[in-house]
Amino acid sequence: MPTIILNQKAILKLLDMAEVIGVVEAAFKDWAEGRGTMPPKAYLLLEKGDFRAMPASLPGAAGVKWVAVHPQNPGRGLPTVMGTIIYNDPQNGYPLAIMDGTDITAYRTGAAAAIASKYLARPDARTLGIIGAGRQAHTQIQAHLPLFNIKQVKVFDTHKEATVRLIKAFPEYPLRESTLEETAAADIVCTLTPSREPYLKKEWIAPGTHINAIGADAEGKEELEPALLKRAMVVVDDIRQASVAGEINVPVAKKLFSVDEVYANLGEIIAGKKRGRTDPKAITIFDSTGVAIEDIAVTKIIYEKALKNGNFMTINMIGTAP
Ligand SMILES: NC(=O)c1ccc[n+]([C@@H]2O[C@H](COP(=O)([O-])OP(=O)(O)OC[C@H]3O[C@@H](n4cnc5c(N)ncnc54)[C@H](O)[C@@H]3O)[C@@H](O)[C@H]2O)c1
Structure with missing residues (x-):
């Protein structure tokens, strides 16, 4: 079979959030139990944005995502985050597929946060706060x-048009434009901005809040006051990445927070090696940098x-395909 090519349109038709949540959770468990390989992502930092190379293997699968993050892109009619994935046969290295990774990134990022919420948020969470109303x-x-009985989604963005667009995209859900402070008062808060x-x-x-800190995924990015980290139970997706590029990266560099204060990796909790939320009054934070196993x-x-x-389209990349 030659290498198959899948563009954004083809991928979107195949993405199903419930399925993505299932495989991402299983991937974290596999990795925590030693069945995956993943070096930390490598960054290429340029003036207008950055690029990341993200290789990983899981049982029966191997590949790499090359992803660009350019926060000024929406003004140019392009997404902030665009990815391309090369997927290989782990047995012989053959390139099985080349595909768009833009929506795969958005889906797996949503899935990882919802999985973190499943283990760390209060099960009776009724409000979801969205800060940063972009693609993620x-x-x-x-x-x-679908995982929580959410009665209201509060949305805040510094660009009102982004909030309006998001609310229009979900006519079936109870979304409401809110102030930053009101949004921060939700039971589950997702921070999704490129803020520095x-x-x-x-x-x-409030006590009992769970925060998914998603936006800080490169050196120098930071969304949460460091004092909030000190008061919380902090869970990371990968401590090697989080300490240099995640929500904790700036506080760690400034010695305001130590990696020793991190409670667990999400995979350890999924694999049952550590417990998730036990105290309804705890503030929990998931520091998501985005990991290649996802x-x-x-x-x-x-x-x-x-x-x-x-x-699908195919291309003969290497002459004779196996
Ligand atoms: N952790 C992960 O796995 C992961 C995955 C993908 C993207 N990200 C990061 O998430 C962030 C958002 O990505 P995106 O694709 O949604 O970008 P986007 O450009 O589509 O949306 C970002 C939104 O944030 C808003 N914003 C900027 N500063 C703000 C502030 N201070 N307060 C409120 N709103 C603000 C912008 O107006 C914009 O609407 C980026 O930093 C990106 O690198 C992380």
Whole structure:
């Protein structure tokens, strides 16, 4: 079989959030139990944005995502985050597929946060707060709403048009434009901005809140006041990445927070090695940097579904295919 090519349109037809949540959770468990390989992502930092190379393997799957993050892009008609994935046969290295990774990134990011919420938020959470109403906000809503009995989604963005667009995209869900402070008062708060200035204040966060800190995924990015980290139970997706590029990266560099204060990796909690929330009054924070096992887990099912559907382009990359 030659290498198959899947563009954004083809991928979107194959993505299903419930399925993505299932494979991402299984990938974290596999990795925590030693069945995956993943070096930390490598960054290429340029003036207008950055690029990341994210390789990983899981049982029966291997590949790499090359992803660009350019926060000024929405003004140019392009997404902030765009990815391309090369998916290989782990046995012989053959490139099985080249596919768009933009929506795979958005879906797996939403899924990882919702999985973190499942283990760390109060099960009786009724309000979801969305700070930053861009691309990632959509999949946070898609992933969280079926898992919790959410009665209201509060949305804040510094650009009103982004808030209005997000609310219009979900006519079936109870979304409402709110102030930053009101949004921060939700039971589950997702921070989804490329901010380099902490804007989420400790005084706004009630006992029992769970925060998914998603936006800080490169050196120098920061959304939460460091004092909030000190008061919380902090869980990371990968301590090697979080300490240099996640929500904790700036406080760690300034010695305001130590990696020793991190409670667990999400995989350890999923694998039952550590407990999730036990205290209804605890403030919990998931520091998400985005990990390559998430991408490869989703890529594997997309590849398998595409093969089954049979509707794809192919290219002879290397002469004779096995
Ligand atoms: N952790 C992960 O796995 C992961 C995955 C994908 C993206 N990200 C990061 O998440 C962030 C958002 O990505 P996106 O694709 O949604 O970008 P986007 O550009 O589509 O949306 C970002 C939104 O945040 C708003 N915003 C900016 N500063 C704000 C502030 N201080 N307060 C409120 N709103 C503000 C912008 O107006 C915009 O609407 C980026 O930093 C990106 O690098 C992380």
